[in-house]
Structure formats: C-alpha cells, structure tokens
Amino acid sequence: MHLKASLFSIAVSAVAAAWNVPPEYGLMPSSDGRFLRDINGQPFFWQADTAWLLFHRLNYTEAETYLSDRASKGFNMVLAVGFTQIGITSPNRNGDLPFVGKDVQQPNEPYWAYIDSIIELAWNKGIRICMVPAWGQYVHDSANNPSVLTTSTAPTFGHFIGQRYPYLPKTLVADTNPWWENKTAVKADYAAGGVPPTYEVVDWSPVYDALAMAIVAGEQDAIGSGTAWSPLLTIHPTNQWFNGGPLAFASAFLGDRSWLTLDSCQSGHTDFPPNPPIPWWNARRGWESIEQMYAAGAQQGARARPVLDNEAHYENRYDNGNSVNPWWNASDVRTGSWQAVFSGAAGLTYGADAVMQFVIPGLYAPDGSGPGDDWLADLVLPGSGQMQWVGKAIMDREDATYFRRVPAQDIITGDAGADDKRVTAMRDSAGSWIMVYTPTGKPFTIDTATLVSCNGTQANWFNPLDGTYRTFDFVCAGSNSVIMFTPPVEDGHIDWTLVLEVKS
Template identity: 30%
Template sequence: MRAAGMTLVSALLAAVLGAPSGPEQERPAPQALPPVQVSDDGRFFVHADGTPFFWLADTAWSIFVNLDRGEVERYLDARAAQGFTVIQAVAVFPQAGGPGPNRYGHDPLADGMTPAVSDSGDDYWDHVDFVIDAAAQRGLRIGLLPVWADTQAGELVTTENAGSYGEFLGARYGDRVVWIMGGDSGADGVEDVWRALAEGVAVGANGRADYTGLLMTYHPRGDQTSAEWFHDDEWLSFNMLQGGHCRRWDNLLGLIEGNYARTPPKPFLDGESIYEDHPICWKPEDGFSTEEDVRRNAYWSVFGGAAGHTYGHHAVWQFLTEDGDASLGARGTWTDALDFPAGQQMRHVRALVESRPYLTRIPDQSVVDGEGVRATRDSEGSYLMAYATEGAAFTVDTTVLTGGELRAWWFDPRTGTATDAGPAERGASVEFAPPQESDWVLVVDDAARGFAPPGS
C-alpha cells in the first residue's frame, strides 16, 4: 500500500536517515519564462522577439533526489549568479542514490512507470515542481530528462508505457521545461520508446501529437550524437552530442563538425562535456580533468557552431557530501565544487559571443593556421575570433573582414577581461602571438563598427 506517494520502506528510511519530514520552503509562484524557439536558419535559439538565447547549462542530474529545498535554492542561487541559463536534471535517475526516495522520503514511481502522486501537496512530483519553479524564479530553465536511458530504456520504460508517462509529464510541465530524452545511452533498438515518450509529452502539453512550442532533444552516450537516430524526426528540435570525459579531442571535433554539417540544419550543443575534476577516462591514475580541459571543450564547441554549451562538475551532478558515497571516482563536496574555476569561467564564453553580432556567427577554420586553434567569425565581416589552446603564435586571414581599419583584442577566458592589442594588419596570413603560454582568444574587429571590448 502506498500512502501520499511514499512507501512504508521509504518512510522508515526517511526516519532512520533523518530526512526532513516535509518541505521547509513554500513552493514559489509558478513563473513563465519568455519562450525560446529555434531561429529561422536552424542554427541558434532565440526568444519570440528574435533576440538570442545562449544555452549555458549545468548538469544537476540528481537534484530531485539528493537536495532538500533549502539546498536547491543554494545551488540555484549560485548557478544563476554565475550566468547559467539552463539546469539539466533527471526525473527518474538510477544513480547517486536514485531513483528514490528523495530527501522527503518520496519515490517517483509507484508501479512500472506510473508516477507516485497524491493530493497532499507533498509527494515526489511536488518537489520536482518546486525545483522547476525555483529555477524559473531565478531566470533558469530546467532541461528535464523524463527517465535516464542507461540501464532503463526498454526495461523500465517501454513502448507500452512511455506514452502515458509522457502525457503525465507533458500535462504537468508543458513548455515550461526543455525536454531531453535519453540519458547516457545510444538509442539502438529502442528508438520507438523515445518516439512514444516524445509524442506522449506533446499530447499531454498540446492535446495531440503537435510539437509546437516544445523544445526537445536526446542525450546520448559519450562520442555520440542524437543525430545518429533522430535528426529527421519531427519531435527533435535540436541535436545534443556528448563529448565525454577522455580528452579525445579529435573525436570531439568530428562530432562538432558532423553536427554542423547535417541537413536540414538544426541547433546542436555538447550536452555532457568533459566534467571539471573528473578522472580522465574514469582512471584516477591518469589524473583529473582541469579547468583548461573544460575551457577547450566549451570554446571549441561554441566556435564550431554550437548554440550553447553544457558544463559539469563531477561532484555536483551527484551532489556529493563529505559523508556521501562517491560515484565513479568523484572527490570533494558539491558545495565546494560550486566555486571551482571553470564553473565560474563559463559565463565568459557566453559574454564573449553575446558581445558581438550573434545570429550571423559561423565557424570558419579556413581563416586560421595553428595547432589547436579554432575560429568563428561574422558572416557579414564585422569580426572574427580565434581560440588558441597552446599559447603559440598562429596566423589569421584578416581579409575576410570589412572596413578600412582593423582592431585586435586579446580576451582572457579565465577572467573575461579584454586587452586592446591595437591596430591589426590586413592580410591573408597575419601572425598573432598570445600574451602568455596558455589559452587565449584573439578578437579582430572592423574598427568602424565601434564595438565595445569583447565580453562587455
């Protein structure tokens, strides 16, 4: 017998573990964020008025299970202050203490994929409501994974139950979230499970299999992209790749370039890039990923045409505590990890591209020559940017820029500050040397445009 969405076992566990008996914070008033849609050219996200929306996400996979409401607010306050715009979270997550009970002793499901709901205002889904509303209150969207694919697709969620589960979610959350099918898994053999779930969401949200107003994608396994299975599906609004955690930079570039080349064009982004402080390929003996690794992944993706980027920290997605059980070689605590350098530096990627004409930005490797250098530019000629990973000199073709005079800047991806490098030569192979032997971004502008310093 299940009472108020809580099993007897869950209730006993909550008592033994000292979980809160009920929510401490009242649910914020539901708040509608401005709608986001795909741009007309299929490359970016925009608001209804056509202004750009930059996807800057954090992976908080286990937030619904592992945080109470006070901790949710602490986490969201931090990420909002750091310039994030999206939080990726999983409704039914079988890792890091999941799928339940949550901190209030509630489980997400009753039998099979039937949601465990009650009329008490105090069940698992009421806590999900709280997180979504608290995020919206801070200008953050939830990228909601209905159910983690890895180990569950085709077993827990099937073609028989995916539709009804999707209808429940779609009716409850509609266009208030971004829908992310999958979860660290390829879709081979279970493609129709995800199609049924996506259709169910649409039916719940719009009353029929109509995807209008709904942003949807699929989160694959490392070194994969959603385009492998669903690029031509009507429900898939944008593609998501997973760069993974192994410093396989050539694979990452292949994924980026492959997604950009797909037709018809759809926005894409790396939905699980190399986490900060993650064991390289899950082998601590090989070291842990650094802030430089995280920055490289972000700038290479965005300069390669991505419509945004997802950051992650290995201790944050599982909300690891001092006395918690670490998953997959994680270390430290989630509260300390909120202040790790790369997490604070991601805002500079966003600020940089937002400081120049946005919707005409294209990737263009033909304008640079140098190891580890990736370039983007304005298709109308007002600026170009080149991210250099090694600090070595490289050359740039500045003839692609308009105007009689050119102005160069060095943008520091660690601090977000720009240094005026003075006039730049116009030529097919102009050499530039970064200020220091580390990663830097070169920005060259058509001086007549009068742009403010990059990132401002």
C-alpha cells in the same frame, strides 16, 4: 524526521501546484535552425550546468545554495533528471518515491511536487531546467535487456511530463542510444579473444518515439490547442556507438523525426579507447562531433538544428573515470568549451564531478569517478566561474550578428594544431568581426579577408579567465590579408581569444 519530511512535501505540493510554467520559459531554434532564441526572438546562449541528481539528493535550502551560485556565474540552464539513475525504489531527500507501487504510469504526487518547487526556484533566479524525464537504463540496460519504459508505458509517462512541464527543454533519456547491441557481451568476448560472434542489434527508437510524441501531446494539452508550439526536444546519447551503426549523436539516430528539434552528443571524459572494439568520441577533440553535427545539418535536404555537446569532460573527474589517471582541470574544460562553441555549438554544458552526483559526506558517497568527496567543495571549482566568458565574448557583439556567426576554420593558414591544442576560429558571415581561440599561446596566422574593412578594425585580446579585453594596435598590411598574431604573455594561463571587430 520522516514525518517532518512528509509534511514538508505536502506543503511544497500545495504551493507548487499554483505555479504554472510561463510561456516566456520556452526556447526555440533560430530561423536558420542553427542557434537558440527566446519567445521574443532574442538570442539565447545555452550555458548549462550538469546537476543530474538535483531533484533527488538536495533539500530545498541546499538547492537554493546551488542555484544561487550557478546564477552568479551566468549559468542560465541546468540539466536535471526526474526519474533518476539511482533507481525506482530510491526515495528522494524528503523520503518520497517517484512512482506509486513502482509503476511508471502512476507518478507519486509529493515527489513531483518537490520537483515543481525547484523548477520555480530556478526560474526566479534566471535559470531554466532542461529536464531528463528518465535515465536511459529504464528503456534498456547495457546488456540490451528491456526495462520499465516500453511502447506501452512510455505514452502515459510522457504525457504526464509534457502536460506538467510545458516549455521546459527536455532530453528524452540520458546516457544511452536507441541503436544498441549487448555491450556487456561485446566487451567480454573481445577480452576473451578469438573470432567475435554476430550480435543482435535492437532498435529501441519506437520507445523513444512513444515517449517523445506523448510529451509533445502533453505540452499541447497544457498550453491549449490554439497555440503553435514545438518543444525543444532531444536525446542525450552516450559517447559510444557500435561498429556499423550510426555515430553517437541525436540526429544520426533520429534525424528524420519532426520532434527532434535540438541535436546533441556527449564527447565524454576519455581521451583513449579503453573498450575496443566499441568506438567513442575523444574528450580532447570535443569540437569533432560538433563539426560533424553542424556539417550534417548543412547537407542538401537535411534539417539544420542547433547543436550541443551536452556532456564534455567534467572538471575534477578522472580521465575515463579511473583513479589511476589524472583528473580534468579548469584549463581542460575551458579549452573544450571554447573550441566547441567556435566550431558551431549553440552554447556549452559544464559539469563538476561531485556536483553532478551531489556527493554529501555521510549521506551520499562519491561514485569514485573523481577525487571530489563533497559537492560544496566542487561547487567552487575555478572552471565553473570561467564558463560565462565564452558567452560574454559572443554576446558582446551586436544582437544581429549573434545569428550570423559561422565556424571559420578555413581562415586559419598553416597548421592549426590537433586535439585540444587546435586553434579554432569563428566569424560573422556579414564580415563585421572575427574571433580566434588559441589554447597554446603560440603565434598563429589567419586570413582576415572576410572582414568588410581593414581600416577601422579594432583588435583585442580577450582573456578567457576573467572576461576582460586588452586592446592592441592592429595595422592593415596593404593588400596582404594574411596576418600573424602573437598572444600576450601573462602568468596563469596561455589561452587567449583574438577579437577583430570592424567599428567604422
């Protein structure tokens, strides 16, 4: 079996080496820095799925099954890790290790050739890969100890990634932050009580910089010095930060870096603080970190970047990853995605718990963070099919308005609600439409004065479960632009999106 796997890897290597990532793969910020566009300037709505261990745990046939499903549901981006979190000595499904002799400066060709083949397969199905070159633990661990990626080794590895995979969006490392204390000690000392000691803070950003700049240089070497190109590049923070340190989003740590072209956060999977005194984002308020990143980009002298919540609560994952708690369902992940996008995000990132880790019965056991025990079962969870309707609601408007959409929480009058019960609004800055998402089905009141016209405005309720519109009569109220709207009553859900669009 191992011999067959090795022969397969060699065959894939020979095929994959002939495929070069095309320039059309590239994505870049819009002219105002807020959203994403392709090489032709067309809008790109980031609809990503989380598949951290795609390259490591699935064989080619399984990868095709996975990617075909996600393509059928409108996903156009998949997050996957090159040097994965399960270790430098852990072989992939074909029996290949990521490096020769555990040296991150010596990539093992068959391992990366197989990754090439999956990237090409995804592209042929209309899906881009957002690559995580290495999990964050390879810079430092929870206790703040250094690992194999250092300022000495990161340049070689980063150049390899950039040169081999130009145009792919990339998140440098995942699930950690460059400003770090000994988290293990912080938690233990807090549990023990008493006066906590002063913890050493280590700024690991020199390693991040070394990796990032090498990726940029590698991409430039791959595409040629005569082509102007800046990679879509960010980090994938953990949802936690330390008191006195930057908030956990990319720009808070590295906002002055020219290589940071995308801002991101992780609102995470928990709606309570289980590890004081370490603060973290509340999973029921995923819009909160989006609002703060968006606002930071609007400050005088700041650089506006597209913003994303790159890890919101996974469907079928326990709250806090603990089996004593209920798991997040389709309604939870659906609501969080609508609220984040309407708060200014350039798209959304979905995850299903058994899929992101690719649980395979008898081969790869689940990590216990959710009830799912087979990735194929979690592949068809209902939330995965509902994510596409967020993008549809936006893309159904004219292309020109795509780059004019702005958060519009100020048009909601009265109590908008809190946490994941909050009514959230977005509008076209030129006044051609307003959209309002309600997760509760209760009446809400908005000020429609930003519309360029009341007459000729078409009103619809958009169904977040199936992407259909329900037109209703919209009567202008004279000089009074403040109007109450009552969502329809329908079995199966209570959330709706109001769409008011000027048609004449």
